[in-house]
């Protein structure tokens with residue numbers, strides 16, 4: 001593994017040297033050429049935050065147009081482009097890279113490794129991302145603008161789009177390549193670079209969830225790439241994969257897309273579960289309840305996630321037997337998911353709890369993600385889903401999972417590890433403000449959307465009947481509140497980096513993974529040059 | 536009926552619950568409609584049943600969590616216990632949810648099987664999704680042979696905010712679908728261009744309309760009235776502007792309606808051999824243009840390039856008339872330009888082509904006759 005340790009292209013290592021970039025390029029070149037897992041983790045996190053703001057502005061355009069009935073700000077075509085790009089950017093540009101950022105920072109430290117297994121490939125998998133992001137943004141400036149087809153890119157609507165569609169397809173290819181390289185790296189690191197004594201069943205749960213997520217990514221990303229490539233050849237090279245007139249089938253696209261799309265939900269959710277499984281025990285000062293059952297539940301969820309995809313397609317007219325199969329499989333996912341929630345609550349039970357910002361976000365996650373899980377159970381029931389499919393109920397449901405689930409978990413992780421990353425403490429009062437404002441505004445946006453969906457308001461429409469007005473107003477006000485609140489996060493992080501108080505070696509009493517127990521705070525540039533000794 | 540009163544009781548309980556939270560529930564749409572078919576009522580009951588289950592579990596789990604939050608705090612001096620597993624408990628909370636889920640899956644299966652049983656309909660109607668309107672063809676049963684398009688009736692001014700919005704804003708059409716009460720109506724869905732989805736919440740019905748394929752669904756409305764829905768699958772620019780309105784009539788009114796429709800159709804049928812004058816053709820063409828073309832190519836013929844090219848000054852509208860007729864008949868592949876050959880008659884196509892060639896800045900002077908269009912049909 002000496003090639004890995006050789007992070008800057010030459011062999012001499014000053015052991016115990018905490019100087020970050022004494023030997024190697026400085027300035028911009030340092031970031032472009034870096035192979036250090038911490039630098040790359042930092043870049044992933046900043047990239048995802050920037051994309052989060054870009055996607056957030058698009059969400060605000062959507063909510064501003066929906067503030068009242070009638071068309072005020074944007075034309076329907078542009079509205080569709082906003083919903084499409086908001087989805088793609090948030091999923092592929094913001095949430096996924098955020099958790100890859102966490103993985104880069106934490107996995108080597110948590111398993112006692114010096115760095116990631118493929119340090120140069122790690123650099124590459126990050127640097128593909130800005131180009132993919134740029135392609136997505138560029139599509140707005142092509143004739144016809146960005147595609148207005150929804151983030152699911154359903155055929156045959158995609159065939160009608162302009163050049164922006166092709167740019168989006170290439171962007172998806174690049175994002176997929178980046179994800180596959182990232183996950184190969186993570187899987188290899190976890191399987192091969194654990195310190196002696198760090199058995200799989202002793203790994204922190206965050207590493208476990210990422211190990212499983214890595215496999216999910218490697219299995220599903222090529223499928224998505226296939227789906228968009230078929231779209232590309234249908235558009236330009238005369239194939240008819242999704243065109244009935246040529247013997248194809250538009251529904252085939254949906255099968256392929258959701259074969260990727262449903263595991264994708266867990267690609268996002270599992271690392272979030274991992275973060276929560278680190279944070280809750282730390283602030284309960286008590287070991288995670290049911291560690292082994294957590295590992296089994298995570299694996300069960302991952303396996304089941306491959307056989308439930310058609311629950312997104314209950315209204316496409318599948319045969320009844322198929323519908324029943326997918327309904328039962330989907331309902332079944334509630335069991336391992338329930339086990340996780342029960343384990344987290346049992347971890348807190350009889351603990352010695354404190355409520356710093358990371359814990360608050362973890363509790364926010366637990367509360368709201370469970371709610372999202374329940375609306376998921378409601379939607380899993382095909383007869384009920386037929387009533388609610390393609391309405392705002394679905395929008396509410398997946399934002400509870402994606403925002404209150406994944407995003408809150410990422411926030412929790414940022415506050416939890418910020419002292420380890422920067423060596424400085426964040427402002428606890430401001431952190432709490434960030435939590436409470438996010439919590440209130442989030443529910444203001446999305447809780448009322450359940451009502452809209454139940455009352456029958458379709459999603460992806462730029463204008464609506466007067467009976468939906470009140471809830472839309474509340475939702476839009478909430479959205480602007482939520483958007484502004486996130487600037488507070490930016491301020492808190494910058495303030496920590498520039499003028500935060502020096503963090504103690506162990507800022508959190510109950511934290512027990514290697515990055516806390518075996519490394520100084522802030523973490524040195526090279527994690528473990530000699531493997532830690534584990535009892 | 537006992538089940539009906541139970542539904543009402545559940546609905547009131549839910550309304551009361553929300554009224555406590557918001558104080559304004561009575562005035563707002565916020566819950567699933569009970570609907571006017573037996574199946575929606577079943578779905579409604581199933582939903583309530585799951586909601587109650589979910590609320591009970593939610594309260595149970597989070598009561599435990601909040602008890603911990605208050606009682607097991609460090610600030611109260613609570614010392615952490617160090618247990619970290621308990622096989623009995625873990626087995627219980629895996630098995631019990633599993634059993635509960637079986638009790639949820641059972642009624643869901645029953646409803647689903649009923650929903651998908653489209654056999655023995657009294658009336659069969661095909662609903663075709665077009666960008667952006669619905670076409671209805673009565674294929675079998677009373678009214679067989681009736682066929683018409685159903686287009687958004689809300690005036691542009693209301694959408695743009697220069698006129699006050701009506702009660703049925705965006706949920707009104709020129710020609711609603713009309714069906715009789717108490718009869719099993721089977722809807723076949725298909726589409727001409729991209730995927731649309733036909734749904735009416737009050738009937739508990741939603742079915743994608745897929746180009747090149749036919750899918751089906753059914754409903755039996757138990758109450759007369761007008762019921763409204765919308766296209767629910769993103770289908771491009773005017774996806775939000777292609778509502779579905781269904782009028783459920785009593786048996787006699789329905790018979791009356793079908794008779795009227797047939798008379799009207801006979802009267803309105805154009806004689807395909809008639810030779811038209813320029814002025815008549817242009818006037819007719821303008822009407823056809825306004826209901827079929829204006830959404831993309833705009834009233835002033837300027838379009839919205841590049842997706843929707845202008846007709847004013849365009850090569851096609853000023854070039855040979857054959858090419859112009861062809862593109863209207865057959866559409867243009869891989870664009871939003873639909874093939875109107877099946878939607879419009881020879882006379883209508885002749886009229887709209889004539890109009891486009893002699894409107895705005897186009898002055899070709901060509902007068903296209905229905906026979907010209909007939910000649911171009913393959």
Ligand SMILES: [Cu+2]
Pocket residue numbers: 261262265308309311312
């Ligand atoms: Cu899914």
Ligand SMILES: [Cu+2]
Pocket residue numbers: 730731732766767768769770771773774775777
């Ligand atoms: Cu639509």
